[in-house]
Amino acid sequence: MATLLETWRNLAYGDGLDDKKREELWTGYFTVEKGIYEKILSDPAQVVEGTVKELAEKYETEVLIMTGFLDGINESLKGYENPIETMDENTAVKIEIDPEKLYYNMVEAKATWLYGLPQWETILTEEKRNELYKAQKASGTVRREGHKIYPNDPCPCGSGKKYKKCCGRNQ
Incomplete structure (x- = not known):
């Protein structure tokens, strides 16, 4: 049986959906993702804990969309990663962001709708945001x-x- 992550990645990136359905999935995902980040960034020091299913309910979304979110944020957490490869809806997970890592990774993903959120203005100074942006762009040179x-x-x-x-x- 496929893990949640395998199911998500097959739908989002693989052959699980036709192009139109995949586009609908991503459109819905980006809307939910933005809403979750708005909540998380309104109190960046908070630690959000619960099962995958509980977090999906908390943020009013489906377990698979929450799986995609957890996959996306996993490298931006403070000093740990959630077991996304093996998790199911009852796996306990934790979201404790590292704001600088998260901002850098949002720039790397070209997610302007996320690194442009107004909440960043109270989390990182404009100088720090510019520094992280420039550092990411400099590192992004493909050889x-x-x-x-x-x-x-x-x-x-x-x-x-x-x-x-x-x-x-x-x-």
């Missing part, structure tokens, strides 16, 4: 290592999508 990337290869950005459906789309 070609001599081998050709084909359209059906996994995208080198690490999204899990095929190159042609991700970074290769604009070339």
Whole structure:
């Protein structure tokens, strides 16, 4: 049986949905994601704990969408990561953000609708936000290592999508 994360990633990035349904999934996901971040960033020192199912209920969303959220925020937490690879709806998880890591990762994901949220103005100074933005952009230089990337290869950005459906789309 597929884990929650495998199910989410198949729907979001894999062959689990046709293009129209996948677009609907992401449109809904981004709306929910923004709403959760608005709540979390209104009190960035809070530690949110509960099972995956309890957090889905708390933020008024589905377990699979919560799984996608937890997958996205996992590298922006303070000194630990949740067991996203193996979790089910009854797995206890914790969200305690590291604001600088989170802001940096939002810039890396090109999530302007998230790193542009007004809540950041009270969390990080404008100087700090600019410094993190510049540091991320400087680190984002892709160096070609001599081998050709084909359209059906996994995208080198690490999204899990095929190159042609991700970074290769604009070339």
